[in-house]
Amino acid sequence: xASSRRTGVRVLLIVLSAxxxxxxxxxxxxxxxxPLEIDDYEQEVSxxxxxxxxxxxxxxxxxxxxxxxxxxxxxxxxxxxxxxxxTHAMTLYPPIWIALGGLRETVDKPGAIDDxxxxxxxxxxxxxxxxxxxxxxxxxxxxxxxxxxxxxEQDDRPTITIIQDNLDQVLVHYRDGDIAQARTLIHQxxxxxxxxxxxxxxxxxxxxxxxxxxxxxxxxxxxxEKKASAxxxxxxxxxxxxxxxxxxxxxxxxxxxxxxxx
Amino acid sequence: xxxxxxxxxxxxxxGLLGSMPALAAIEEAxxxxxxxxxxxxxxxPLTVYLGRGEGGLYDDIVKAIEKxxxxxxxxxxRAPSAALANTLIAEAKAGVSRxxxxxxxxxxxxxxxxxxxxxxxxxxxxxxxxRPAFRYDQWAxxxxxxxxxxxxxxxxxxxxxxxxxxDFAHTDLKIGWAPAYGAFQSFVTAMRLLEGxxxxxxxxxxxxxxxxxxxxxxxxxxxxxxxxxxxGFANHYYTLRLKQGKPDATVDIALTNNDAGSLVNxxxxxxxxxxxLAVDFLRYLLSREVQSYLAREAYEIPMVSGVAPPDGLPxxxxxxxxxxxxxxxxxxxxxxxxxxxxx
Numbered sequence: 001x002a003s004s005r006r007t008g009v010r011v012l013l014i015v016l017s018a019x020x021x022x023x024x025x026x027x028x029x030x031x032x033x034x035p036l037e038i039d040d041y042e043q044e045v046s047x048x049x050x051x052x053x054x055x056x057x058x059x060x061x062x063x064x065x066x067x068x069x070x071x072x073x074x075x076x077x078x079x080x081x082x083x084x085x086x087t088h089a090m091t092l093y094p095p096i097w098i099a100l101g102g103l104r105e106t107v108d109k110p111g112a113i114d115d116x117x118x119x120x121x122x123x124x125x126x127x128x129x130x131x132x133x134x135x136x137x138x139x140x141x142x143x144x145x146x147x148x149x150x151x152x153e154q155d156d157r158p159t160i161t162i163i164q165d166n167l168d169q170v171l172v173h174y175r176d177g178d179i180a181q182a183r184t185l186i187h188q189x190x191x192x193x194x195x196x197x198x199x200x201x202x203x204x205x206x207x208x209x210x211x212x213x214x215x216x217x218x219x220x221x222x223x224x225e226k227k228a229s230a231x232x233x234x235x236x237x238x239x240x241x242x243x244x245x246x247x248x249x250x251x252x253x254x255x256x257x258x259x260x261x262x
Numbered sequence: 263x264x265x266x267x268x269x270x271x272x273x274x275x276x277g278l279l280g281s282m283p284a285l286a287a288i289e290e291a292x293x294x295x296x297x298x299x300x301x302x303x304x305x306x307p308l309t310v311y312l313g314r315g316e317g318g319l320y321d322d323i324v325k326a327i328e329k330x331x332x333x334x335x336x337x338x339x340r341a342p343s344a345a346l347a348n349t350l351i352a353e354a355k356a357g358v359s360r361x362x363x364x365x366x367x368x369x370x371x372x373x374x375x376x377x378x379x380x381x382x383x384x385x386x387x388x389x390x391x392x393r394p395a396f397r398y399d400q401w402a403x404x405x406x407x408x409x410x411x412x413x414x415x416x417x418x419x420x421x422x423x424x425x426x427x428x429d430f431a432h433t434d435l436k437i438g439w440a441p442a443y444g445a446f447q448s449f450v451t452a453m454r455l456l457e458g459x460x461x462x463x464x465x466x467x468x469x470x471x472x473x474x475x476x477x478x479x480x481x482x483x484x485x486x487x488x489x490x491x492x493x494g495f496a497n498h499y500y501t502l503r504l505k506q507g508k509p510d511a512t513v514d515i516a517l518t519n520n521d522a523g524s525l526v527n528x529x530x531x532x533x534x535x536x537x538x539l540a541v542d543f544l545r546y547l548l549s550r551e552v553q554s555y556l557a558r559e560a561y562e563i564p565m566v567s568g569v570a571p572p573d574g575l576p577x578x579x580x581x582x583x584x585x586x587x588x589x590x591x592x593x594x595x596x597x598x599x600x601x602x603x604x605x
Contacts, residue, residue: 070357073356073357073358077358093349093352094348094349094351094352094353095352097349097352097353097355097356097358098352098355098356100356101352101355101356101357104356104357190477191477191478195478195480198478198480199480199499199500199503200503202480202500202503202504202507203503203504203506203507204507205507206484206504206507206508206511209480209484210484210488213477213478213480213481213484216477217477217481258559259555259558259559260326261322261323261326261327261551261552261555262298262326262330262551
């Protein structure tokens, strides 16, 4: 049990590290995800929780329940909720597996009532968290940070376009008085998006990269720091977007020049 | 090794010792990169978990393999490597195997999965084609990223640069670094593993006195080329890319010797079950064409013999002997960097 817990903690630490390194709370897994069917997911989650309740109650009465936990795992694999969490809320997906794994391991032992209840509680919490995340995505697709991250991860648009849209969003936050959010978005856009393309870009125009690095790391953040007028911030973003247009043209050219693998 | 002895015994028994050069040539050929033309066609279902690589080049490779093998029913799940590792561990713990193969951009994610016993050994004939220094039982190295010391030859000469990374703390050189950057933190982790916490703490403190921080390692290389600093610490490909686009950029590459300063970190593949198709897919990743593409387009260091590294790297790469999968142990490194106010 202790070993299993350590494993669980370790797994969660990896989740947290993925999030803390700016990969967002949500990640995409499918290029063409199904539409969200929240009512169906609620029913599936309720059924899984009811099943787990009954399993643990029977385990408490001394029944052998391992095969029923296996069946619960099969159910989890087959419900639509599974794919939805995997697709739209990936970092909330492993805790469900962890809880099922913990539950399965526990019921193999006789009399581990307290531990089985703890794992059942973790399973319920993980299922509810997954469901909550899906509701959030479904309800506020354009407004939540999570949904924005999701949209970014799933976005098929060129990275430069995403960067430009993020910069426009920086201005929206700034006009709304949310300077912290604007600053965070600048940093995230630089680290998660611009850094991914600057390697290619530097071969095309190193000075342009230098210029944009300065814009991202000094010029724009400093304007926010000095509480410059929104017009000034907007003008700076417009200049950056012009440079990014040039970057896109250069990268298109580089793509067409790139040789094939085979 | 056993099979080599076996071959030698048979050769001796057959009186072929006079043909040893030919035997050696056969053995040598078995270690060289194969052309994809010589590989079996891929056919059937295969699920690959793909950690995102720089600029989507890994994705280009997967698509090219798919296109070349129309009977391959390929499912690809793309996400950050750390998140995929996490998912694989959780799935395995629940007794579920959904992926056949995991291609990660970093070894630490592979190590996290392998340490749970969720992988299969790399077949010997596949492993034999990987450069000896990068052969591991549980995962196959695909391509490498080398730590380097980019320097400005107008400001300092190559012989002013210490040959050992630990000596940088005792110079008056102006240094550029990017402490918040993941590759830098892996490098400090390697130093901590190789030299211990006390020496790493001294190094961080000593270098911090003469260091200027940048947001990323490309920024470090650019600062070196502009002459803002004498030298810096950065992965090799930033300098090569800069020189490719701007051949007259005032920056050159130096290497340290057999220490964390010359760490080679690697992307790699973990085989997650006994599906032979996964092994054959891995053979494609180690083919001459894919390895050349990685060197040519991503400036990464090929891991198979017989494929040239990207142009512009100095000779004499002597990486340290460090278990790359242990580079995931970041927390003590971050603690040290915060304690010394580097972060």
